[in-house]
Amino acid sequence: MSPALPLGDAAPDDGGLPASVAEGAAGRAFGLYLHVPFCTVRCGYCDFNTYTSAELGGGANQASYADTALREIELAARVLEGAGLPERPLATVFVGGGTPTVLPPGDLARMLDGARSAWGLAPGAEVTTEANPDSVTPESLAQLAEAGFTRVSFGMQSARPHVLATLERTHDPRRIPDVVRWARAAGLAVSLDLIYGTPGESPDDWRASLDAVLATGVDHVSAYALVVEQGTKMAVQVRRGDLALPTEEDQAAKYEIADELLSAGGLQWYEVSNWGRTPAQACQHNLAYWRGDDWWGIGPGAHSHIGGDAGGGLRWWNVKHPRAYAERLEAGLSPAAGRETLDLATTRLERVMLGVRLADGLALDLLSTRARREVAGLVADGLLDGRAALGADGHGARVLLTLRGRLLADAVVRALTD
Template sequence: MPGALPLGDPAPADGRLPADLEIDATAPFSAYLHVPFCRVRCGYCDFNTYTATELRGARQDEYAETLMREIDLARDVLEAAGGIRPLDTVFFGGGTPTLLPPGDLARMLEHAVDAFGIRNGVEVTVEANPDTVSPEVVRTLVDAGVNRLSIGMQSAVPHVLAALDRTHRPENVETAVHAAREAGLDVSVDLIYGAPGESLADWEASLDAALSLEPDHISAYALIIEDGTKLARQIRRGEVPAPDDDLQADMYELADSRLAAAGFDWYEVSNWARGSEQGSVSSHASRHNLAYWRGSDWWGFGPGAHSHVAGLRWWNVKHPAAYAQRLHAGESPAAGRERPDQEAQTLERVLLQSRLAEGLPISEIAESHRSRVAELISDGLVDAAAAVRDRRVRLTLRGRLLADAVVRALTE
């Protein structure tokens, strides 16, 4: 089941922002639209998603109308705070957004564009399960303004998909990519490595299959066992083995080598884009996710969605029924909010920006910890040239494998 919401201060029923919040109305702004529906719950997943038996009265066919109420609320709240501005990126995530009729996704996008406007070159991404993508679906999304499709491939090996409780057929990934390509969309595929029973050869087969599709972008995430998931219970009972850290490291190195040879450059520890130059960000990188990693502003719409504006963070109630109830009562769905102090903000900047190929400015590190950069260079975790020339912490390949250790060294 989904994890718990964070602790925080109560959020006001009208959703209003603090009067002393200083919003930069020229800064980038993004929208995340959460669609919390799935046909089945994957064994590793602790995202805020719900199958049909878990909805408790919430209705998928009314979801678009409900979410559009939150868009109206956001427009009014930001306008009152002097922070309304056009959207740089829009991202439909889940769950499985393409479980909704494509016309519903189109209506939500149109409503967001009407409320905020968009900047030239806006990036609009929809996540999709391969089994829910067809030429008809893609055409509707393109006509609505979607220009990027992120396809949940995860693996090309049937027994690995089974271990992850993924239900799509591997051949449908190719069908989905082809439909997106025919419509002129940028295409990203997501992979997961380190599943129970997955060998290095299995992982190599999945990488080869993904590269054969010639996508613009590939995400490759190490499987993490989250408390409360089916997979965590299976491991605890000894039914399946826990992920092997050394094997996952070998898998990461193999991915980086294969992707680099195919013309992909890493721009974040788990993300590679085609056609970028060393030290720059490819036009195929996920600009929406870069907004998170760079600490930009965004409003998260939907149950359990999180938002960030000018240093203020808040999060919505989790269940779709509670979310709908609040909005239909004319209230904000926000469950709580917080304003992290300077120490917490520094930790977050180091945690997120150090994962980027563009690197973390050394000036963002607490002065008392800057001397540790030299130690990290000596340990082979940080690139010496980038630190001296650009005054940035840029991870080496070994540093990417030990990114958490780098963050600890720069913050503890």
């Protein structure tokens, strides 16, 4: 099961927001995350807030979920208007999970229509859904495109059947070229998501997965190192000795292989774990997270963030279980379980932690005085680009990770934060 919700202040039953969140809102993009908490099978490594039908009781079924989510969309529109926030059309919509495409395309379309009615979509808005390769058909993808979706992100994870079996993924890797072709025929942009470092995955297995991705010609790839979270089935398998985790050296070597092959295939990194063919093909919704824009999270366990760089922003999170989520909305209450007000120090800390990971770099003047003194040492250690730190590349003095720095990004963040 997924980890416990964070501790925080009590959230009001009406979901009301303080006036401080409206400050500077006109200069921030606004996006919507919509969580669909259903999967046909729970993968052994997954700790997301997801459920199979066997885990859910009454009041939390897939058939009624779209109606429940639409109630929160209506509540969100009222709350944002009540907080005096300027009218902003949605720059991005991201439907994640779980497996959103276990719902009928008509349900996903209705939820998108509800968001469109509440706020409108900005010109060129990015509208993404996640999907498993075995949860779509040419017809369902065409229906999603007709409804206004512009992008689909497939959870490929690996091209090797034995790696997928260890991860307990259910799709046939031979289906990947088909689903990419179907999505493109429907007019959807396509991203493929990979995981490296699965127990039993060799370097050749990893290269085969990257080769398979590049053979599809997709314009976006995400590649994440496997992290085995406590409480998952895989954590138990590792503890018992049934599975052996890879070494840090193995993980680092696989990251370098990914960057080498994806770069040679015309995809450039724009965030430590993400590559796009052009800046326009980067995931704009995720960039909004990393840049500190505003978003409302719809669904059980979903997180939201409204507020700017000057402090006074707010972050909150919904109750976790779909049944509790549905019951609160049916009673006319906000599903928020708790929230926290973000002071200036916290906002700046998060800006550094996330901004450092981007290929655009982080302006040097956003660092504290102490952190700026660390930059020269990080350059000397080969973790930061020296020309970028001096502003000699024409983009202003900034923190920019080298390839070695991307491998040790967490260490760089620790050095640059107080």
